[in-house]
Amino acid sequence: MRIHLKTLGCRLNEAELETWSRGFQALGHELTQELNSADLVVVNSCAVTGEAVRKSRKLIRRAQRNNPTAKLVVSGCYASLDPADSSGIDLIVNNRDKDQLVEIVSKQLNLHAMPEMATEPGENSLLARGRQRAFIKVQDGCRYRCTFCVVTLARGEERSRPAAEIINEINLLHTGGVLEVVLTGVHIGGYGSDMGSSLFQLIQTILEKTQIPRIRLGSVEPWDLPENFWSLFENRRLMPHLHLPLQSGADSVLHRMARRCSSTDFQQLVEQARQQLPDFCVTTDIMVGFPGETEDEWQQTLALVEQIGFSHLHIFSYSPRPGTKAAELPGQVNRAVQKERSQALYALGQQLKRVNQQANLGAELPVLIESKANTEGAALWGGYTPNFLRVAVQAPAGLALENQIRQVRLDALSEAGDHILATLL
Numbered sequence: 001m002r003i004h005l006k007t008l009g010c011r012l013n014e015a016e017l018e019t020w021s022r023g024f025q026a027l028g029h030e031l032t033q034e035l036n037s038a039d040l041v042v043v044n045s046c047a048v049t050g051e052a053v054r055k056s057r058k059l060i061r062r063a064q065r066n067n068p069t070a071k072l073v074v075s076g077c078y079a080s081l082d083p084a085d086s087s088g089i090d091l092i093v094n095n096r097d098k099d100q101l102v103e104i105v106s107k108q109l110n111l112h113a114m115p116e117m118a119t120e121p122g123e124n125s126l127l128a129r130g131r132q133r134a135f136i137k138v139q140d141g142c143r144y145r146c147t148f149c150v151v152t153l154a155r156g157e158e159r160s161r162p163a164a165e166i167i168n169e170i171n172l173l174h175t176g177g178v179l180e181v182v183l184t185g186v187h188i189g190g191y192g193s194d195m196g197s198s199l200f201q202l203i204q205t206i207l208e209k210t211q212i213p214r215i216r217l218g219s220v221e222p223w224d225l226p227e228n229f230w231s232l233f234e235n236r237r238l239m240p241h242l243h244l245p246l247q248s249g250a251d252s253v254l255h256r257m258a259r260r261c262s263s264t265d266f267q268q269l270v271e272q273a274r275q276q277l278p279d280f281c282v283t284t285d286i287m288v289g290f291p292g293e294t295e296d297e298w299q300q301t302l303a304l305v306e307q308i309g310f311s312h313l314h315i316f317s318y319s320p321r322p323g324t325k326a327a328e329l330p331g332q333v334n335r336a337v338q339k340e341r342s343q344a345l346y347a348l349g350q351q352l353k354r355v356n357q358q359a360n361l362g363a364e365l366p367v368l369i370e371s372k373a374n375t376e377g378a379a380l381w382g383g384y385t386p387n388f389l390r391v392a393v394q395a396p397a398g399l400a401l402e403n404q405i406r407q408v409r410l411d412a413l414s415e416a417g418d419h420i421l422a423t424l425l
Contacts, residue, residue: 001029001111004038004070006063008055009046010151011184011218013076015135016098017044019169023102029111035063038070040111042101045076047150050319053078064088071109075101077154081323095140095155132370132403133180134173135218138166138202142187144221147258147329148290150321155186160195163205170210179405180214180239180368188217189224200226207235213405214368214386219243219285222269223260230276240277241388243314244269245285249304250297253290256329263304270308279363281356281387283312286345289338290318292331298341306348311356311388313349315342350417357413357420360389364409364425367391369401382419385410390419 003024007017020042021031032038041063045056056078063072075093091108093101105111141158142151170181183202185191191199199220206215216239232238244266248254251262261269273280286301305313317338320327367383373392381393381401393408395401401424408422 001039002032002037003029003040003042004032004035005042005044006035006059007044007076008059009044009048009052009076011135011182012137012140012186013044013046015137015182015184016075016101017042018134019099019137020102027102027106027111036067038067040071040073040105040109041067042073042105043076044098045074045078047077047081047154047321049316050321060089073101073105073109077151080154081150099140132178132368133182134178135182135184136166136169136173137161137185138183138188139185139191143190143193144187144260145258145325147256147325148287148318148321150324151186153323158187158190158194160191160193160197162195163197163202166202167206167209170206170212174210174212177403179212179403180216181212182216182218184218187221187224189220198226199224200229200232203232203238207232207237213237214239217242219245221245221261222266225269230273233277233280236386239386239388240279241281241283241386242273243283243285246304246308247285247287248290248293248297249301250293253293253297253301256292257287257290257326263300267304267308279360279387281311281389282308283314283388284310285314285316288315288317288341288345289333291320291326291329291333293333302345302348305345306352309352309355310349311353313345313352315345315349317342354413354417357389357417360385360387360420361410361412364407365389366405367393367408367422369393369404369406372402391422392419393422393424395424 005017005021007013025031035041043059043063046052060074071090073091073093074089075098077095079092080095091105093104097104139158139160141155143158145152173181189199191202215237220242222244233240246266247257247259249263254262270282365385367385369381369383371382373380379395379397381395384390391408391410392414407425409425410420410422412421414421
């Protein structure tokens, strides 16, 4: 069967989609990027914000409209939170069962195919799709209950994957040509809480039992990192970049959010990382317009963001999610104020991004080459440095660099400021 996979939302959803792609191919099915030609469409939905719910519904309706003859399977947080909204959907797979989605779909929808791919153990669908990076799901669920978060309701309690299973997946991907993996989950800092282990131990094991050149971590809550965590980065295969969600720079807002890290604790954590890792890059999430957010609280957030100097900001406006405590809080901030604050934060984020880029000019760093943009007489190849700087490398026409790690020199900012121009060494 021809199968079209689509996802919205977080890196964990992406990791799950990649796992499903390998599972369907192992059973002999063919993946297709064309929705209209698919026999089966699988949508991994999202519900983290009201906008994510709207996009999930839109994606499902588009699949139904553009290919009404295909079987439609929906999973993810939106489907798990509102399973009653199932008109035109052949099968809903709840989040608690999505690790067995391929098996469930095969059984419930009676899919039949010869396992041709089983004769090609070295083949990997990610590379065939032009991917050099793979997302690895290491756990699901979260024990905490931040007052704004609907994902913990949709994903349930924490469940960690066995380390041996993760190691096998990484080694299989590396054998297939993937050079970088990103460890992801709902709450990866809580890895092992249900099995007597920890994220620290998992990373140690991955470094010991795999040879994949580059390992990144997905979003990690700042309160989950032990004092000796930074020692892991002495192994340069672990990329010096972390996404640490701040959410707000005002302790009063963090308290209403039920976050477990104060602004001072967060700042000290980043300072500690930078002392031990001079090239360390930190990115973050900031929520705009949380219920009751005053102008003074907002100014505290702007001040802390500027003081820390994040290299990238993920900005999103608060939207009330049914079932969360924050939806019942007084002082909901209107959309006009949210928009104004988002624009101010975006401008600050762009300024900080340029400062970080300029600080790295002249550095010589390895880049995983991922994509190519043809220009007259030369080619520009895109990729990321270990500390998460987007670069464009100029190389002679005809030189193939895709999926190679090459040393480059960072020369200048692009005219648009969205990446750094680099020279191949």
